Amino acid sequence: MSEHVRGTNDEEFSVTSGSGQTSAATADADPADLTLDAKVAAAEVPPELLAQSLRQYLRAWWLRVRGGNSGVLPVILAIVVVAVSFQVANSKFLSAQNLVNLFEQSTVYMVLAMAEIFALLLGEIDLSVGLVMGFGSVVVAELVQPTGPGWPWWAAIIVGLLACSAIGAIQGTLVARLKMPSFIVTLGGLLILEGVSIIVLGGALVSIGNSRFTNEVVLYDIFWGRFDPVVSWILLAVLVGAAGTGLWLRDARKRRHGLEAPPRSLTAMKIVLIAVAGIALVAICNVNRAHSGTIEGVPYIIPIVLVVLAAWTVLLQRTRFGRYVYAIGGNAEAARRAGVSLPAVRIWGFILAALTSGIAGVLFASWQVSLTTNIIKTANSYVLLAVAAAVIGGTSLFGGRGKTIHGVLGGLVIGGIYNGLYLLGVSSQWIDVVVAAVLLAAATIDVLSRRGAPRQA
């Protein structure tokens, strides 16, 4: 697939050029700024690397957006549109009760989208993430059965994640070493996995809902458990404090060493934004959402998703492996000539995709409580949602562009659409139709924005 995609891109490069667009966008700027702006737009570097003041930063950012490199802006707009339109259609949509429900539902889409992003960044695709998730959930649920192996919950999770990673390693090897197209390898892989999952299930219903067994309770609580409201606030304070100090210290150190750093006001704004988002989230989650009795507090899965997000963001943005992933996705041949081992990075990409799908599998098992053959089929259909969430979030289908956060935001859009349409009483087949339309729209935007963007040399 990657060969094919690369070929088509070459075709486009010769036809389109973004040069007219850049000059038009900077026509009204003063000469000194013009150099800066043109430089930013042409080099496609993050604006904070060149901007010296908040104003310059914002202008550089706006130029990037106009140049097709819009980052998370479209998906945030999409979230706003989804929220407003469903709220207008049904006033329950933005109630605290429904929002927490929506967050919980979306977490599985988010984690699965984060898994898919590893494959997409490499310019590949993994169609098996849905079934790897299903397989992982079945393995974990089977291993803790007191009538069966009766393993402790942590051992079951570790083995489940290892099993998923092994599947990723096999598929990655077929793609990277034998040069088989990834979509066919993962298509065949998902068929085989579907069969294997049914065998592991043994034709019976496997449940983790029995409150008499501690191991099952822990697994159940991963999705359904929640922090006490007071603990939620304390955790938030610790988290915002840590993140804020970390950000501030990093930027201060950069400035001290004379490195390029974002303006001070921007760092402050970022910290404030994190704090506001966190406070809003905790406030919503701490509203009592039970019809009778009390259900309040932040669900465990929200920090779990944040941990996955943070881990994969650090891996992709701050490590050599992450840089290699982007390099291969941007131009595999160039990466190869620069000495990057393509097969090794690709195989690890597929392993990480499968591992993350396995994490989604643990959440999925906890969410569904009882696993059956039909649930496996449902899990399979999630791959479309994962690809859609990643692409809606802003990850490119052509490789080299995207971040882990895109999966989280895209997953929220998908979750919002599902939740909103369900609230309106729309039948599931029409929801599928809407999601398909959203996927196609996101892919079209991806293609068009690539076309409009100024090309790198």
Add this chain to the structure above:
Amino acid sequence: MTTDPGETPAGTAGAGTADLTLDAKVAAADVPPELLAQSLAQYLRAWWLRVRGGNSGVLPVVLAIVVVAVVFEIITPEHAFLRPSNLVYIFGLSTVYMVLAMAETPVLLLAEVDLSVGAVALTGGVIAFKLVQQPGPDWPWWAAVLTGLVCCGAIGALQGTLTALLRIPSFIVTLGGFLLFSGILVVVLGGANGNVSVSTSHSNQRVIFYLVQGLIAPVAGWVALAVLVGAVGTALWRRAAARRRQGLTAPPVGLTAIRIALVALIGVGVLLICTVNRGTSLVKVQGVPWVIPIVLVVLGAWTLVLQRTRFGRYVYAIGGNPQAARRAGISLAAIRIWAFAWCSATAGLGGILLGSFFYGEYSTNTADPGQLVLYAIAAAVIGGVSLFGGRGKAIHGVLGGLLIGGIAYGVSLLNLGNLATPLEYILPGGVLLAAVLVDVVSRRGSGSVTRV
């Protein structure tokens, strides 16, 4: 990547110098052997060299069919696999895979993929079935079938346009199409419990009901076979003769004769199997099912379109090297859109045949569109169509479909209990991976690969 230099001399070690040049030329240029061979022996040697060079055509899938037939005949209880009644049933079961694989072929030839064929096929089938309902639209059967095919063609053209003009990757467009039409299908059927059926009590609906199961009387079958073999034989013979007369390259006379004999032999074999009474001594069931000539017509049409028309040549050209095709003046977008449109229209026919195979009833449980498309791609690739474009023929889809259907039915005969359902997924998945592996490895070994 080039041909292993050690291989060509080894293969022709016993041949004279004159032959060596010929063989090397054939292997290097990757041309059909009949274009260079002057005698049957030369032809066979050239063909063998092509096979060794990775361009094995239908050979692997024919071997696989033989292996599957023999293995299942041995391991099924009472050795029931090769009974005439089962063989006819397998053909009916395989029909939808064959037709969908033929539908997928032109798209794969373009180095694209259509993941929506399953959902589109079912949508086309349901549309056609809906249109002959009484009370309801009550259209004549041919108008209903035609409308179903045209609707599917339009869907294909739409997907093709998104792929060809916007250059959105085809697997994403058709993944969206798959989801879209899986949903619309349920809506058209009238909800999750909806169904639509045709029965034999209306003369109009009867035609659609019998598309797969209807039988041609044995005598009529023999007459039709004689006419068919006569026509095909005459055409083949006259074409070769005409080419020879005008001094063009033509297959050796012996080869033409062997081909005609082979067509006649296969025809007689199929007819002999089909004329065995498959019912009881009271209710006789014998004769060729309608679906066999229908599949042959689709096969003939696709073979003609791909091998003998400008459109077909352009499809191969684009699949082989789109950049070269574009510079040669071919409109890539137009050919791609037409290929997607024809693919979906053919898929629609597959959907109508599927409903007919299930005794004229369509419900949401009739078939899983996701599984259908996997089987269709697997069938095409197993048959010998390359995933990388530019290589494959319609006949590959038919043979691959037969293999998939044979495996599926053989497994169902085995009384595996709990293992039967998982094997329905594992076997096609494994066969698909094996076929792609063979495709990839054979591409690597052959001299025609230009891409790394």
